[in-house]
Amino acid sequence: MDKIYSPAEKNEILRNAFNKLVFKGISSKWAISLQLFTELREESILLMNDSAFCKDLEDYLKSHQILTHALKMFFTQIAMSARANWYDVPEEIRPIAAREWFLGRWIPTFLIIDGPIGRFMCKSGSPLFETLKSQYQRYPFLASARDFLNSSLFMKLRHAFAHWAFDWEVAGNESYVVSYDWETDIPTAKLNQEEADAFRIASFALIEIIDEIIISKKDS
Numbered sequence: 497m498d499k500i501y502s503p504a505e506k507n508e509i510l511r512n513a514f515n516k517l518v519f520k521g522i523s524s525k526w527a528i529s530l531q532l533f534t535e536l537r538e539e540s541i542l543l544m545n546d547s548a549f550c551k552d553l554e555d556y557l558k559s560h561q562i563l564t565h566a567l568k569m570f571f572t573q574i575a576m577s578a579r580a581n582w583y584d585v586p587e588e589i590r591p592i593a594a595r596e597w598f599l600g601r602w603i604p605t606f607l608i609i610d611g612p613i614g615r616f617m618c619k620s621g622s623p624l625f626e627t628l629k630s631q632y633q634r635y636p637f638l639a640s641a642r643d644f645l646n647s648s649l650f651m652k653l654r655h656a657f658a659h660w661a662f663d664w665e666v667a668g669n670e671s672y673v674v675s676y677d678w679e680t681d682i683p684t685a686k687l688n689q690e691e692a693d694a695f696r697i698a699s700f701a702l703i704e705i706i707d708e709i710i711i712s713k714k715d716s
Contacts, residue, residue, distance in 0.1 A: 503533055503534050503537075506532075506533035506534075506701060507530070507531045507532055507533045507534055509533075509697060509701075510532035510533055510697065510698060510701055511530070511532060513693075513694035513697040513698050514527040514528070514532070514694065514698065516690050516691050516693075516694040517691060517694050517695070517698075520649055520687075520691060521647075521649065522644065522647060522649070522650075524640040524643055524644060525636050525637060525639075525640040526637050526640035526641050526644060527640070527644070529637065532701070533701055533705070535637050536637045536638065536641060536701070536702070536705055537705050537708075537709065539635050539636075539637045539638055540638065540705050540706070540709040540710055541709055542634075542635070543624075543627065543635060543638065543709075543710070544709060544710065544713070546627070549623055549627050552623035552626075553623045553624075553710065555623075556621075556622060556623050557711070560612075560616075562612060563612045563613075563616060563711060564711060564712070566608055566611065566612040566613075567608075567612075567613075567703070567707045567711060567712070570604055570605075570608045570703065571707075573600075573604040574601065574604060574605075574700075576600075577597075577600035577601050577604075595664055595671075598689065598692075598693065599664075601693075601696055601700075602657065602673075602692065602693070602696050603657055605696045605699050605700055605703070606653065606654040606657040606658065606695075606696070606699070607654075607657060607658060608703065609645060609654050609699050609703070610654045610655065610657070610658040611658075613702075613703055613706065614645055614654075616706070617641070617642050617645055617706075618642055618645055618646055624638075624710070625642075628642055641702050644698065644702075645699075645702075649685055649687075650695055652675050652684040652685040653673070653675050653685055653687065653692065653695060655675070656675030656676060656678075656684065656685070657675075659678040661675065661676040661677070661678045662674060662675050662676065663676070665686075670688055670689070671688065671689040672686050672687065672688050672689070673686070673687050673688075673689070673692045674686045
């Protein structure tokens with residue numbers, strides 16, 4: 497989602513992404529929604545009408561300013577990556593350039609999910625985590641997005657990127673990302689290019705909404 501898309505287009509992009517992950521066991525209320533971006537965004541707006549949550553959020557952000565800084569740097573990196581056009585380089589180096597095009601998006605996305613955003617959504621002490629823990633029925637899409645971040649396959653993928661324990665393999669016309677356990681050197685997951693990018697697309701949509709509605713409050 498490097499360009500400016502309408503909500504309807506973002507819904508379609510997310511549906512297509514999650515369709516790539518169905519056979520990987522990624523299935524939740526968020527993943528099977530017909531308006532994935534819209535419903536998650538509207539639920540986030542609803543959350544921001546909770547005065548108790550907003551007070552806890554204000555206190556949390558005062559003591560975790562790195563979250564705001566990390567988001568700023570994340571969007572800066574993504575904006576720079578979006579300027580790269582792998583098809584504009586000489587043909588003999590296009591495979592490497594295309595690989596960099598994906599890695600330039602995957603690495604910052606999976607790193608911020610493995611770091612500040614993941615802790616904000618999935619770790620005790622965060623007001624968002626505590627609210628979703630106690631009121632998951634009121635915020636089912638946000639709760640499902642949290643579960644998406646905690647899914648076993650995604651955790652293997654993002655941990656591999658966080659520890660720089662991954663490789664890129666090519667078999668015929670297919671490209672694959674292979675994640676490894678840093679301590680054992682054993683492969684933990686293998687996803688084709690479209691599957692890995694589907695995780696990135698879903699993650700970016702979630703980061704965008706969290707930043708716009710909850711952290712930066714651009715919607716207020």
